[in-house]
Amino acid sequence: MSPDPASVTEHARSAGLKPETVRVAVTLPTFRRPDHLVMTLDSLQAQGLGADTAIIVMDNDAEGLAGARAAAEWFQTSYVKGIVIVAHQRGNCHAYNAGWETALAEFPRLTHIAVIDDDEIAGPGWLTGLMRTAQKTGADLVGGPQVPVFADKALDGWRRHPVFTPHYAETGLVPILYSSGNVLISRPVLDMMPRPFLDPAFNFIGGGDSDFYRRAKASGFNFAWSAEAAVMETLMSRRAEFSWLNARSLRNGAISSILEKRQWPGLQGRVRTFAKSLALLAAAPWRGLRLGLKTGSAVIGLYHLQVALGRLMEEFGLVNEQYRNPESN
Structure with missing residues (x-):
């Protein structure tokens, strides 16, 4: 259309x-x-x-x-x-x-x-x-x-x-x-x-x-x-602030969850996406530790945890519309 x-x-x-x-x-x-x-x-x-x-x-x-x-x-x-x-x-x-x-x-x-x-x-x-x-x-x-x-x-x-x-x-x-x-x-x-x-x-x-x-x-x-x-x-400069980086990381997680549900529709797909989100959450501390050590930044090391949390938040309809207010993006 x-x-x-x-x-x-x-x-x-x-x-x-x-x-x-x-x-x-x-x-x-x-x-x-x-x-x-x-x-x-x-x-x-x-x-x-x-x-x-x-x-x-x-x-x-x-x-x-x-x-x-x-x-x-x-x-x-x-x-x-x-x-x-x-x-x-x-x-x-x-x-x-x-x-x-x-x-x-x-x-x-x-x-x-x-x-x-x-x-x-x-x-x-x-x-x-x-x-x-x-x-x-x-x-x-x-x-x-x-x-x-x-x-x-x-x-x-x-x-x-x-x-x-x-x-x-x-x-x-x-x-x-x-x-x-x-x-x-x-x-x-x-x-x-x-x-x-x-x-x-x-x-x-x-x-x-x-x-x-x-x-x-x-x-x-x-x-x-x-x-x-x-x-x-x-x-x-605001894109180096924790609030922006956190919002973008959570949003990335939510988007990945939404896209997977579209790729795997139905109850079975929803269960599969949720299970993957839980697996990513479980792995996030170890992946984050490696990323933090590699980059020398604890904030950057939070990325994998934030993505996993963003995926889980999306399950409850909590998705950050980061482009709704473009002046703050």
Whole structure:
């Protein structure tokens, strides 16, 4: 089911955009980060994009429109072409879905969609790296590292926390991906997967991307990792605070429980998920001790315990909607 057309409106469009020439659309969701959004757009322009690549900016703040206005102004002076849309329904899944649907509707010769977030900076050769890995491996979906960069350099030690570390280290085929903040998706995936692509049930807790990847894998699509296609994710100081790290770790546990229940529906699946949660809780102290010794941080060592507790809390409907108040995220 496609989104209601009235929930997505066009805010601006580059003069001279030729939709029939576009093969790759870079989709860029934004919410109340106009200054960093411009930095992200500048990093995309530095890729040396050709006429076969366009950018779609999806502003999810229909009331403020700061991102939409900033992007529209940026396109007026950039050689890179693109479209700025407004996703009126709040939630990151709605924003992603609006951008992907727009790309499919606007560009008849589209072969791939790439995704970067508005708190990220594309590294040199980012898009080339993703495309090269897709061609080399034949993968339908290719992910890359989101390298954490704290605004306060004194906090760089927190980059060792599992919530910030990339899932893979080497380029090549991988079992599955987990994040949509740096990914390339081929047209056949989008053509086959049911709409909406990302389930709005995950709008404010996150995990819509992981759910999408699980369903894509079940449909027979394969995945790869491109170690050279890095983006730098700008992290505010609050993400090094215990309250944020605890909330994110608990949320990760809840999401893993939700996804497993979807994969194993019914009473038997629920029992299986609960048993796994108990097993993880039992193993958490020992796993946490190893992690704490490895990183030299007792706070980081709590991660496995927090994930296990998050899974158990989800059994009772206690799931932290960390994206409900984005200003505190």
